Amino acid sequence: MITGKNYIGSQLKGNGDKTYRTFNPQLNIENLWEFTEATHEEIEEAVTLADQAFKIYKNCSGQEKASFLNAIADEILAIGDPLLEMYCTESGLPRGRAEGERGRTIFQLRSFADMLTVGSWVEATLDTAIPERQPLPKEDLRKMLVPIGPIVVFGSSNFPFAFSTAGGDTASALAAGCPVIVKSHSMHIGTGEMVASAVIKAAKKTNMPEGVFSNLIGSGVVLGASLVKHPLVKAVGFTGSIKGGRALFNLASQRPEPIPVFAEMGSINPVVILPNALENESQKWASTYAGSITLGTGQFCTNPGLLLAIKGENLNNFATQLAEEVEKITPSCMLHPSIKADYDVGKETIKSQKGVDTVVEYKGEIAANYASQTILTVDGKTFLENPTLSHEVFGPFSILVQCDDEVQLVSIISQLDGQLTGTIISEDSEIGNYINVIDSLQNRVGRLIFNGVPTGVEVCPSMIHGGPYPASSDSRFTAVGIHAVKRWVRPFSFQNWPDKLLPLELQNENPLGISRLVNTIQTSLPIL
Amino acid sequence: MITGKNYIGSQLKGNGDKTYRTFNPQLNIENLWEFTEATHEEIEEAVTLADQAFKIYKNCSGQEKASFLNAIADEILAIGDPLLEMYCTESGLPRGRAEGERGRTIFQLRSFADMLTVGSWVEATLDTAIPERQPLPKEDLRKMLVPIGPIVVFGSSNFPFAFSTAGGDTASALAAGCPVIVKSHSMHIGTGEMVASAVIKAAKKTNMPEGVFSNLIGSGVVLGASLVKHPLVKAVGFTGSIKGGRALFNLASQRPEPIPVFAEMGSINPVVILPNALENESQKWASTYAGSITLGTGQFCTNPGLLLAIKGENLNNFATQLAEEVEKITPSCMLHPSIKADYDVGKETIKSQKGVDTVVEYKGEIAANYASQTILTVDGKTFLENPTLSHEVFGPFSILVQCDDEVQLVSIISQLDGQLTGTIISEDSEIGNYINVIDSLQNRVGRLIFNGVPTGVEVCPSMIHGGPYPASSDSRFTAVGIHAVKRWVRPFSFQNWPDKLLPLELQNENPLGISRLVNTIQTSLPIL
Structure with a gap:
């Protein structure tokens, strides 16, 4: 069932006046569903919930986040045919493409879940103390990647599944430990609502905090700009035109606190x-x-x-x-x-x-x-x-x-x-x-x-989807493959921190058994 | 000997009209040397040389770049007492601090040289082909970090050695494979010239391309802005005030092609x-x-x-x-x-x-x-x-x-x-x-x-020197430790590329013996 409403966390809300309809390009007619634009209050509520959720979600274990991502994949599959039909209705793309892209989306979610299960992605780096060093003792220092905060994702027009509601940007941000607020793409809001409902179901089933995911309806100029300018939003993922991506980049870089925008934009390849x-x-x-x-x-x-x-x-x-x-x-x-x-x-x-x-x-x-x-x-x-x-x-x-x-x-x-x-x-x-x-x-x-073709972007660790501007806004990151998670994290150091208060990834015993750089040696062994 | 001129690559030039003097705060008098501001033509020449040097320098081996960095360290030490005296004269800091900071600077240069000698820092990631995969064959994909281009470094006031001419930003950028143009800090231009002469000597001794390093004199408003806005400059490193760092960030983000600025700014800790x-x-x-x-x-x-x-x-x-x-x-x-x-x-x-x-x-x-x-x-x-x-x-x-x-x-x-x-x-x-x-x-x-003090920033892989804005302009990177190199590189993929034309880091035989992620396993073994 399509409600036409926004997901403000797990709550469906549609108090706005303005409505949108999507279009069936094959039949050349407007679709019947009416979608209601998020109000200012609803936007504010979604962002506030995301900020509150971050305080809990950032501390969820890799296993917990992996369960969430796998549950999203399961719930998307569970919708079955109606989702594929909605995709085709709103995009004009054929059924085979819908199935293929759904498969890719599921694979992306499960790839990030696998990455979380292994756990070594946090790049744990440990340099232990040398109290006898001259002229000054060396303190114990331990570093790992931590999430940066709520992320706003702008879905693409051309990948209603794989680069939209629960696509690569959302999956990588959730894997990082960042709550996500999606601005649903106006061409496939119905597909977006169905996928969002799967994310919300998965969040409930795996006990994720309220607000870890929201899905909002509206225009780039009003809704998009409000989200990018909101002080509680900490980064932006975008796939689309150079004009759109650059506008968001400009808004984000002119904030009192500038935030990173990863925009994947134009290319003639x-x-x-x-x-x-x-x-x-x-x-x-x-x-x-x-x-x-x-x-x-x-x-x-x-x-x-x-x-x-x-x-x-x-x-x-x-x-x-x-x-x-x-x-x-x-x-x-x-x-x-x-x-x-x-x-x-x-x-x-x-x-x-x-x-x-x-x-x-x-x-x-x-x-x-x-x-x-x-x-x-x-x-x-x-x-x-x-x-x-x-x-x-x-x-x-x-x-x-x-x-x-x-x-x-x-x-x-x-x-x-x-x-x-x-x-x-x-x-x-x-x-x-x-x-x-x-x-x-x-x-x-x-x-x-x-000796190949550029179309076909393999989802694997060696893939780079990104490039010098304006292919993307920051060539130092990729939008595809598990390393896409690096857009939403920052390295963090603990100095001389009590072992039992350290994250498990940095404790002496290495209870998660992850691969770590310990005193410049890559190892999964504990520290004695 | 102090010439008061700019290093445009290895050439000393000072065709400008405006001159600067530094100050001895202990004696409360101006120093006698006159330093000549870089002209527009000299700036243009330095940037053009850096761009030309990049075409060669980016392909230098890790060993060659390591030799260069070690030679810089050697040449700085070879200057001996006059350099320490100049440092004290221009900063008012005591002799012991000058020696300590020189030691730190040498250590930083050698740390990056060691990183290059080991070679695994490029994060080589290989996913080999699966021709029989259904429904589509998997192509061979191989990824590594590559340098992004000429970097502009703004020296700090408070670390005339360690965060200036041949400090952490310069060392990390040169290690990455990026030529560097330094805007010499106006408070210690003499120290800057002496250190720059060491870099130039080292570049000659190790056969580095002309233009791999330049050292320019001038104000932030004119020289600094010209450099940051120059289309051939690809990133900026800065240590200083929030006002200064933000001004450069704004200039860089408003360019037709925005470039990353890593500014390490204010903090009350x-x-x-x-x-x-x-x-x-x-x-x-x-x-x-x-x-x-x-x-x-x-x-x-x-x-x-x-x-x-x-x-x-x-x-x-x-x-x-x-x-x-x-x-x-x-x-x-x-x-x-x-x-x-x-x-x-x-x-x-x-x-x-x-x-x-x-x-x-x-x-x-x-x-x-x-x-x-x-x-x-x-x-x-x-x-x-x-x-x-x-x-x-x-x-x-x-x-x-x-x-x-x-x-x-x-x-x-x-x-x-x-x-x-x-x-x-x-x-x-x-x-x-x-x-x-x-x-x-x-x-x-x-x-x-x-249970310690924040002063004292250990140079080691686990250190993070950076933080949420405005501590730094991008919390996803550090300014201290070998991972500072990540500010100046981007990941790059080769798809189905002939083995003999791949960089050594990605070839089947792993001739450099570096640690690589091969089909999701971290290993230094060759691919059969």
């Missing part, structure tokens, strides 16, 4: 195709990239929006093959009419720039809110001179830049904004000759891919 | 003395704290500027004993007339507040630029109501707050700004009864100390 690969494997890569560019209607932050290669006959052949492959693909639905409108405006803006030609634009009949996949092309000099050509067009779009030579290729890469990913398509025999290309690309991205 | 300790050991703690408050003329960021206890006869006795101990201490010289003037203004401002009484103020004859150590007192209610009373007074100053009860004590702690340290003075038998006090204190600080 450059792909460099080297000459031998272009000569010998162009058909394979044309087919692979036609698939990558159109996957999920191109609505991925890792969508390859920029293809770079050195001009010539082989590149012309590749363009022809890419056009043929792209034409074969059946268009699909975008998330919302506004996203479709933005796609069309972005695409037409770039098409209208001087020197831009069309490689392929799907010309068949398409339904409302469906996107015509498009590849444009331009020469390297024109691309270098016109910054508009490197703007992200969110959707099934890419621009193929025909460079004069390697020098121009390196200049183009060096001048790019920060990106989530960079890809090199190459034969083994040639890659060693392009060290400058690789080096300049590495400097602009968070992840380098060899 | 609350000390809570619990009832039994007050009753049974007041003389011991009075003597210890008289020493800690006046150490280095109170010019430490960890100076205990706030003493908190519950009122009563025992606290009155402690105040009397503290007064007697403080009176016994011979006043000492401050760093600069401006610091002495700020000390007097800050002290008088607090003395003039309603309800503030003087416990002790040194009344003997004192020389110019010497500080009269002072302890004031106030009741808890007055302290809670007047925010001026919690302003930092940089110098040998502390305010003793007489709380009504534990509840008021907790309120006071909870309302404090973020602090570097918090200290509990307690008998073992009573500490278990004050969990709320400890809990609220932990929430406001970066380091908790039991």
Whole structure:
């Protein structure tokens, strides 16, 4: 059942006047449910509850937090089909994607639960006392990561499960020991309410403190800004546009007490195709990239929006093959009419720039809110001179830049904004000759891919999802993988602290059996 | 020899018109050397050189960077007595302190060199491919920390060696693989030039790229702002006032590409003395704290500027004993007339507040630029109501707050700004009864100390020097200890990357023999 209300901790409240509806882009109609904007009082109550919950939740054991995260996963699964149906209704995405993304979300929650169960993630570091040291005795010092306080999470438009209500930001913040207040994304508030109900059920079943999680409805300008400016909020997670992320970053950095904002924003994910690969494997890569560019209607932050290669006959052949492959693909639905409108405006803006030609634009009949996949092309000099050509067009779009030579290729890469990913398509025999290309690309991205596609972001400890600005607001952190927890913690030292009052992670006996750095040696043995 | 010029990479340049002189606070006279402000062109050249150096320096091996850092330490020592004399001349600090701080600086440089030699600090994390995984194969992913680019370091007034030219910020940034541009602190430009000459010599001896280090002279408003706003600068390290640090933070966060600023700013380092300790050991703690408050003329960021206890006869006795101990201490010289003037203004401002009484103020004859150590007192209610009373007074100053009860004590702690340290003075038998006090204190600080003093910041992996704002601008990092390197690096992923093109740290054979997280197991074994 959809109530249309806000979760203020475990309480459903909807005292506001303003209401919202979500949209079914496949049917091109508004959905019937009415969702009520959180009032000022409700926002205040959610934040106050989160602050109170923090005092208890920060002291919960890893096992307790792991049980909570696993229970959230269980409760999401327990909703079953209605949740998948709501997801499809509000996003226009197909059933298979809903199932896959739910699986990813469950996996993320359980990965953090596993991390908590092992317990070594707190980076316990111990340096024991040396009372006889000259000229001064050395005191006992012990350090570990501790949570920073209530976190506000802004859900994304394009991942209603995996980067929204109980997605990676929420899971990592709860794992850290931080209460979470979600600003539900306006395009899938119903999906958000259902997932929020699962989080609330899980919190009750595992005896978590009231206020450890709230889910609020409203606009970014009013609700979002109120949350980011609230003195009790200690950090922000965001996935979305550069404009939105930067606005939140500015608000947060102008507070009397500035707080960190981890915003994962825009990216055009450059792909460099080297000459031998272009000569010998162009058909394979044309087919692979036609698939990558159109996957999920191109609505991925890792969508390859920029293809770079050195001009010539082989590149012309590749363009022809890419056009043929792209034409074969059946268009699909975008998330919302506004996203479709933005796609069309972005695409037409770039098409209208001087020197831009069309490689392929799907010309068949398409339904409302469906996107015509498009590849444009331009020469390297024109691309270098016109910054508009490197703007992200969110959707099934890419621009193929025909460079004069390697020098121009390196200049183009060096001048790019920060990106989530960079890809090199190459034969083994040639890659060693392009060290400058690789080096300049590495400097602009968070992840380098060899002979693959940037779409598909594996959830594992070695993944970096983030990169130099504006790919993310702080390249020193990742949004995907268990190390995403590091965004919400700070290291904390105890000096000469009585053993029995230390957290278990730092006690001599190492009762949790975690791996620790003891006097510069990594070990799980106790201190004698 | 002092040239009075800027080091633009290894070149001494001084084409500017404006000059500066430093001051000898012990003799109360200006020093004779003239130092020339860096011109706009010199600033531009230093930054451009740093950016060019980065392309080479980021690929230097750990051994090469370790040799550089060790050579810096060697060259600083090689300057010998003249450096110590210059330090004393420009700071008014005694010879013993100069030697001690030089030792600390050398130790810091060598600690980072050791970290680089071991090599495991890059947090290498490897997840190998699983081609047969369903529904999709798992790609090979490998991650490590890489440097972010040229760093600007603002030296501190109070540590002319350890937090200045070749201090902790510079050493950690160079260890990370980032070139450094130092804005020399205006109070000890001569000391800065001598240390900079050691860094430049070391860079030449170890074949480091030109521009890996520059040392510039000028004001914070002009030189400092130019550096922080420069698009090629990628992060900032700062030690100083809240006003200065916040100004740089604002500039950095308002850039088109915002960059991280790690500013270590103000702190009054609350000390809570619990009832039994007050009753049974007041003389011991009075003597210890008289020493800690006046150490280095109170010019430490960890100076205990706030003493908190519950009122009563025992606290009155402690105040009397503290007064007697403080009176016994011979006043000492401050760093600069401006610091002495700020000390007097800050002290008088607090003395003039309603309800503030003087416990002790040194009344003997004192020389110019010497500080009269002072302890004031106030009741808890007055302290809670007047925010001026919690302003930092940089110098040998502390305010003793007489709380009504534990509840008021907790309120006071909870309302404090973020602090570097918090200290509990307690008998073992009573500490278990004050969990709320400890809990609220932990929430406001970066380091908790039991039965000790906050002054004295051990350089070791377990140290946190940093804390909630405004103790530092980002509590997720430390300025002291080898983990200070984490401020200047970002994690980077390679996906499906050819083994021979990977950095040595991530290759299958693990040629450096470092400790890595391989498929979630910490090991230094190779991958078969």
